[in-house]
Amino acid sequence: MKQRFIIKFFSLLLVFVFLVDLQGRENIFLCLSKNHSTASISGYRDIFKELEITPNLERISGDGILFKNAFCSTANSDLSLKSILTGTLINPKQKKKRDQLQPANIQSILKEKGYNTVFFGNWIGDKKPEGFDYWEILEDASQFYNPKLINPHRSRKIEGHTTDIITDIALAWLKKNGNIPKPVFMVVHFNGLQQPWVPPIRNLELYNDLLLPEPITLMASHDYKAPPSRYQEMQIETNLNVESDLFLGPDVASSEATVADRTKGDGLIRRLNGEQLSAWQLALRPQNEAFARSNVGMDGSISWKYQRYAKNYLRCVRAIDENVGRLYDFLHPNEKGNSWTFIYTASSGNFVGENGWFGGAWIYEPTMRIPLIITGEDYGKNRICESNVQLLDLFPTITGVSNQSNGGINLQSFHKENNSSESRVLYFEHYQFPDKLMVAKHYGIRNGRYKLIHYHQFDEWELFDILKDPNEQNNLYLDSIDPKLVEIIKTKLITKRKKLGLGKLLEPMPEEWRRIYRGPNARKKEQINSP
Template structure:
């Protein structure tokens, strides 16, 4: 009887142990699953860039065009995310800016000084590192870096500038090898590029997160909107910048010439000021109008065409964002919106980019991060486009390689203060008088001040000026080709942006700024060394710098 009882007790004890063990194992398994589930998932990263979309034409930035409500979709993104207010381009022209974004480097380091710059796969650092971090990568839209974007898993890109209507693309799946792997798609480029991105997203089979660069051609000149926008703003008078007609004490001998001798040459204008190239010529304005009426009509046509292409971008973003929401991707996708540089929209009677003036220098940069609901609404750290790659890499969990000049500012989304951050952003425009007759220059932009040195020489020292002749309003070679190598006067410009945000007064010779200017020159030299932006390879430019540094 006792033996039988003991046997039953042992069986009960064994059963209890098994049950306890199973329960324990189950708990361990559940705990493991919970741990796995708690690990943060890499977010998708959608980098959207429009060509020449300046912050003045984005409502969220509150400029004089904001009352027109040109960008409700982008404004809503800014309201949900963070608007970065002090973001600057390092070389305000399409190819160099895009090269700095892909490489995280200044122009001399990556080799793209001007529109002839090329970035091969060996320097396509950003997509390469994203792939290494486990991302599926794609590039759709305007590429403009000449070489095949082989670092991406998928690409469908416009050749060079591309066309607004029925654009041709170079397609990784097209027949033939780059650059002959072309396919044509019907429609307006902004609609088509959005369609292509939605198609790629819809057909993805990978379980990897995606890194997608979605680049619009719009609103690059010459502006061609989809026909449905022909009447947009037709009956509206576009607000004018206050210095469209009166340039005040803006500029210097470098931008006006001795005694104003080059006012009609330097910088494409809205008005008749530059008779060779002004927006009124391109906009078919009546040449018999008075100076004021011509300028007013030219400006209205210019801005309406520009904003109609902006409207097309904004509406297409609404369509793209709706796709992300409908397919459950919105809450795990970091969305970044920017332009490849700023754009002068009539300020100081100037159009296009290239200049270090505010309209051209400042970039829009808006970030929506669904995993950072408490991110600040506005940030005013001094950021430039070499920082974009490090920023996105940190979002993906990748450290910034030493070869990149930029630094990540991702911690700002957690309301952290950036340590040892720059106090000024260095800028350099290399092309000198190409296309829009902008003299070559470099400078430094701090939170409150801007210092610019116009050295006025092309980096290619040949041919000599004796090989050139002047006729009418342009220089030409004996073979008739317009050069970009004619030197212009050298001068400094300084603007106190805290007191003069519109840059109406060049205060370089004002004694009260002497110490500030001296400090900025020291910082400028340090950054030129730090970013390999010196002129050791261009001794003719260094000679100009040496001769005028203390002017």
């Protein structure tokens, strides 16, 4: 009897200790967006710093630490999310060996530690999330109004703007499960900043009375850069469609819009219900009528197209900010004894007129730079970290598990120790070509001073001095004042690729293939298999 009592007592004691340990752990909230330009956040002191587009992110950064120099490793949002969750660089072309184990992921590691793991929003590819206790994801990430969502039990269509809806379902879960004893790891992934930049109706008239500042490189000629920058198809002036991307009515834009573009525009309209459509048209009509009355033509209208594109993009950013604020404000008065580590970041940056471009894909600064804000008991308040950090650092930061082969560092200890990162070498790779934006495949490295880029299919190179040339307009690769500099940095690139398990520098494609995509007769959109 006494022995049975002792066993029961120790069993209860172990359960009690386990629950106390769980409740003592921090809840972790990871919130990220696709394609969020740091220029839209005042704390990064860029072109839109005076417009206060993201008051909630500014407020949240005051409660924690803003990383001024954070970078992604690829502009592909699916690969970025995989890299965050696994702490590894994901190469879509790299074949998995038969005996190779799947890399551990954050949700599985935290689940083993007793966490409840949940995911809401935009997931990766066609497979359903693995390792999460609960999830609800968009069936189609290109839907911005009245989307269909899927969870483990059912699918459902919810009316409203997708950014708002993702927040609504995340908050609903938190309200329903707020009293569970387990700590929580929650991921919320927004799709609201991807092309064609569809704002919620409430934001459609924001910034109508403003003339946005133009980037100094809006009219850049790219004469002093390698050829890839002149063969892309992401120019605001020529590659944005006025109907499907800028939402001009067909009566104004009919001369430029193609059948395919009209179909894309019609797809958005068909998703709106009657009330939404009426409000959408009412908000846009004055803007479209003002354009029709102006003397601006479609040719040579980069300034007008920039204003229209940038305002819509910033309206979408404002919607993200509003919803991040809703999530953050709910967590703080509802901690109930548990503390939260709150992380906001993005899968990549985005061009908002720099180089005359929209979109992403490049290793250039507007794409490679990402916002990163972390709050929590261990991060202090109103702090700024100037060191170079990357998305891969989130894995060891969240799990406490280091991965030296990929160079990830634990930001929790890193920022406390004031470590210098000037010599840290960050890697980036773009894997798709040919594709919609026609950005040549490339990889490269960046440290505190230089960026070296190899467009391996064409055997073309770029080297930029980021301190002297922050806008990356002057390629030093062939004209470097120090001939040894190129070789020194190239050696660092080779070393970095070997450390990451990526092998030697990649060989160029045959000359016959290269001619297809270069010169006046280049058939850029012909889909040809290429490594």
